Amino acid sequence: MNTYLYTVQSFSQLHRDFKDHDLFIACGREGRPKEMLTNAFSKREAPSSNSSNDSLITGQAALRKPKKIRRPNIPDYESNPSFVRSVSPVTPQPARGNSHPNIATRCRIPKPRTKAIIKAGRSVTPQFSKPEGVGKKKTQRLGKRLDHSVDVIKVDIHGRRREFYPPTLSDGNIDDGERPDKKLKLDWVYGYRGHDARNNLYVLPSNELLYYVAAVAIVYDKQRELQRHYTGHNEDISSMALHPNETYVATAQLAGETADTAAHIRVWDVRSLSTYAIIGLGVFQVGLSSLDFSAESEGEYLMAIDEGERHVMSVWNWQDEKMLAKTTLTNAPKHSLDDEEDTSIETVIWGCFHPQDDTTLVTYGEEHIHFWKIFWDSRSKTAKILRDKKSGFFKEDPPKFVTAIAFSANGDVITGDSSGRILVWSRDSADAYVINTRCSESMRRAHRKTVFALCMLEDGTLLSGAGDEIKAWDSSDKYRNIRDRTIPESAGYVRTLVPQSLLTADDTLFVGTTKNIVLEGSLQHKFRAVVQGHVEEVWTAAISPSEHAFVTAGHDMMVCKWSAVSHKMLWKVYVDSACWASAYHPEGHTVVIGTETGQVIVLNANNGSQLASFNASHEKIQTVQYSPDGAMLAIGCHDNTIYVFDVLEKRRSYRRHGQGFLRGHKNFVLNLDWSRDSGFLRSVSGDCDTLFWNVNSMQQEKPAKSLRDVDWHTHNCILGYHVIGAWSNLVEGEDLSCTARSHYRDYLAVGDTEGAVRLYKYPCAAHKPEYYEKKHYSSNVTSVGFLFDDSYVISTGGVDAGVMQFAVVEPLTPR
Template sequence: MKPITPDELVQLIPSILWTMSPAILTHLTVSSSDDASADGSADFADRASMMEVRLQAQEDEITLLKSSLADALRKLRLHDQLLPLLKQQLIRSNRNSSGNDKTSNLGRKTLSRRKSIKMFIRGRPITMYIPSNIQNYEDLKMEPPFERLELDWVYGYRGRDCRDNLYFLPSGEAVFFIACVVVLYHINNRTQRHYDKHTDCVRCLTLHPDKVRMASGQTAGVDKDGKPLHPCVHIWDSTTLVTLQQIGLGAFQRGVGCVAFSFDSGAFLCVIDDSNEHMLSVWDCNKGTRHAEVKNTNEAVFCVEFNSNDSTNIITCGKSHVYFWTLSAGQFTKKQGIFGKYKKPKFIQCFVFSLTGDVLTGDSEGNILTWGKSTFQIMRQTRAHEGSVFTLCSLQGGAVLSGGGKDRKIIRWSADLAPERECEIPENYGAVRTISDVDGEELLVGTTRNAILRGTFSDGFVAIVQGHMDEMWGLATHPSQNIFITCGHDRQVCLWKTEEHKLDWCITLEYGLCADFCPNGSVVSVGLSTGRWMVLDLLTREVVSESIDGNEQLSVMRYSPDGSFLAVGSHDNFIYIYNVTESGRRYTRFGKCNGHSSFITHLDWSKDGKYIMSNSGDYEILYWDVAAGCKLLRNRFESKDREWASYTCVLGFHVMGVWLEGSDGTDINALCRSHSERMVAVADDFCKVHLFQYPCPKPKAPSHKYEGHGSHVTNVCFTHSDSHLLSMGGKDTCILQWRVIRGGPGDSREKLASTSTSSPEPATS
């Protein structure tokens, strides 16, 4: 075949352009010199006004079209820059075509070598440029990393919306749950074990009469394809953590709200699901078969128990009702509690049995009502608390403990309901959600602000477990110490110690969405939902600097490697750059990176501290020369060999393989490269944490997958020594600390892969 001459190649360009979309050609004619990644040359107010009009019409499609045009223009500019090089190569090829075959073959190989590859997000092509040190991209082999993760610690407790979920075992362990994990925490040794066989959020928990076996129920959820997953109840051994029975798979709807063992021998399990009728069912624990079932009520149900003296009787309570059930020959009969002359409360929150067999209920009016065991009528009303009575706990000898909502009091009552002692828990822990007796004197108290307290009436109470109370997004680890910081929608900024497994301090600000430690380790910056950001001194907790950039939420804070700059990424599409002096205590505006078409999601600094790589909500990858005045680098090809101090951008050549084929752009919320640059951890939208080999530039790369979160995982971060990985859940308010296990000489990637992916696919809450 006759070689194409340079002149012929130039003549072909108009024909190529003619085949392009008319919309693209029109745009090129009007603005051939503009950068289509953003209206960088236009005034910000005009651009914002234009975007408002477009968003009202069809926001998502317009954004994607704009980004596609940006790619087209960048390719044209790159083509113009590469044209002289192609001419030279063609001339050299023509000169050698009739002579040196070896040189000719080398020329063809050079021309055919791939310089870029495309990945697709929501159908939109994104060009990734291959670094120069990768000669044969097609021959790269992706394997899972030698390292693997092991759950080390769980921070948090679900008390805000669950009841009766705190028990004390003879082993000295407190048992409670958060997200998909049931935690067994030894209160004296300060160690944790974990029952981790649930595939979605645990909702309820109960202890067998033998004080060893436990039952826990989970919600339903959906898988990553939107298919519903059935809720179920697990019966398991608290000593060995072995699952003994899985009850009701496919029989419950939406989730399991309440569970209770029969008091005699624990042979039966009572379950109430979250269906519209809140179905009440009784199951044979040994056989795993359903013994009886009945529709309960369309109203909310808070509690269920077998009668302590007769396992054929079951009691349920909830919104505006107390029901007394009798089970005979597989059939239920129901008697409704009669309030008579007493005011009917809106909610019956809890109940226990007295020594005489009467039923004591706590309600939303602050009263304890005594119900006759055979009359189903109120025998007595006792004023107990201001606000709701959230929990009742029976003690040996007949005494009763009650926990209040509004007044946050714990009151000890005699068997005939005479008040004996009382105390009040600190306001910052919230209301009393549940009480568990340790030894008759010492108590464990779960609160509505997701804390567990330990103490006595005489000595007061201290927190042994604490957690966030709302969705979390901000996470950062210290550059040299084993501590990390978190922030979220509960307005709390918390500093945690990874070795002691405890909260060091917590302060209240605004909605915190991002954070980063200064490289010198003395201060931390926190970005808020209002555009404000603050710098806190780690020792004094004082605000040493405060600024505001725009009026939209901040999504990322990132210091340069030497700490001389701070980059602040905002939802107003800008990256604000600050000079940092006085050891991180003084900040002055240096410049602003203007060019993204959507909100900033992630950014990283180069190792020399001169450049920034950033991602945005419309899946752009842009590069900036900070030293040159925050200049947008229009030729992305020139940044393909740049080395990055951190890698948290979810879009980039080095992390292409973490995306599944056909992924939505929101399927991955965050990722983090290890300091060793050997692995990358990924937080996805389906409750999973993944561990990949780094770099990970090829599709369908294998990974180790880990479960435990019960909602979208919002962030991940390695500790400074890569000894641990922190992962943060969104709605599950849970922080999981994973120990990084190094691969030994006898390990193989295949063995690690089979070990880490043996558990079932997790669900999305």
């Protein structure tokens, strides 16, 4: 029998000529069968849209997979004087999220995932197979309208064939694979990143606060309670710098695992949120630990330090997106004699321009402060950066870390370190920076804790922050201590210190702390929190069934209730261990928390007071769900067991229901859903097995197809017939991490392991359905949920510790 092979030239031809075919070969020209190469229908191919001409990352840089890193353990803060001047005008360009064609072409960067509408992706795990029918049973071709008479859908997920049974009864929703008629718009970001960040809090001339969380830069107007967001990044922001004219901001992101999430810098307008420059794509190895604009030249140059192995410092003309000079800050790691491990190399914490001299750079970190000189070659228009080896010597043993820096009006350099000492470095007769013993003597024991913040005011007052202390020093009187103030112990330690005005020490101060709180106060008045958030990973959010509010909990052992209207924290309580799961009672008066130790804690949803506490297991609780009638509580644990309790005495007492447990999973219980009549449970385990349970008999329900028409109250389970379409849009190595169905059953929100939140139509069983996406996290999205009226979606991030609120809005363009 002869086999004829034809080339598919277009989608219209595919639909017209090959709609009845079920076998296709996808390959490049070099991989075609010879029959196809000689076929009369073969034509010369157009160049690939992914050709090297469209990519800045080529050669080895394109092949190298960037690695993610954690930031140094010792962060710092540098506060430069503010220079209100202007820079040369440049034509503004919209932010990356708006996909401006000129800047994308000029920089040859891939189209961002944020705000993109994805219609199709490459076919990877999971693989959708053609259903296998028996006798006259009908099969389903995914991608067409939902056929409720299909018997079974078989899908390969994590290397195993999974079976899903479509319902035989329709609820009227059409599964056509089209994108939803609503999209997600970032409305609010809760929290502040202070526990491992530095120099990331600024006060703008408009009195707005500028800071970042995860991949979002936030401009917060605390007077009007409004936030604006710069969302051009698709991985965590690692550093930030404000231009001397206080109009432009530079932000840098860590490297992700793909070419379109490479480390780079973006310079943008804080008023319009438009992107002016995209710098360093394909150049930076890991991410940027430090950014700083030059002050003497009114912000013409931008300095950056890569967190890669050699800590490369580079200087850029940011308006031309051109690197002018670079140097390595540390030597290559030395190998031990047995070559089994590398000896440690010194950590570079931060670097900056000297504000009065663009040719002088300062870097500091582990046991060092280094001064560098830039030598310009006017003929070649290039530069070299060389270290000034006469400067930066400690007269005694160096501190473990130099952690903060400031500059005085006379050009002195002031540093704080991990021993609590503050030193003044002045130029000597040989033009070298040496310790000024006379000025430093009064600050040798300035603080008991690490000095993380220094700021010089225009009246000569130096502000320092360490531990819970803020101190003021008079530079005109040998740096005499003139005032002290402590911040609340519950707020953590000072990490960043920013005055609202640089004029005097009597003005308002904003303090970023190690517990991700921004405080407002002064040296005369108490401090109060204006921004609050979680400190460690956030793994769960419980949505109120009757009010615009939600509860979050995480590894910091903190449970918080938030208003989705005022965006304020309504209450906060601490529990005894890390939190992993939460759920509201259907009546809305109670919130239940599941912890790492297997403890269940029941809280009053109005004020956070504890109503009950008991141990369900000796292992971690992964998920908790009240039944729709409120009479039972199901708890999924890491001992592969589901525990069911009766809810008694107005939710203050809990007793095992029947035998009290359901066993059958071979891995920990990941998700739970109740049926609307509270008679059945659906569970998914960590190895992606789905089981069904009869709660009345406390037995597993078999076969699974017998429950295909059960009306499920929620869709928290990441597996199920109504959500399998979302899996088909994932690339290899990605998984769905959380799902939530809207209360009106027309939308599905999902989060994945790469930090994306997507909105689909519900049901979502078609192959490669269209969706709207927001990617503002760099790792696991740990939970998603709709508010009770479906007006907002709440999401939480793992290591990002970010809680984000998305409005469900009409798209700007017609469908």
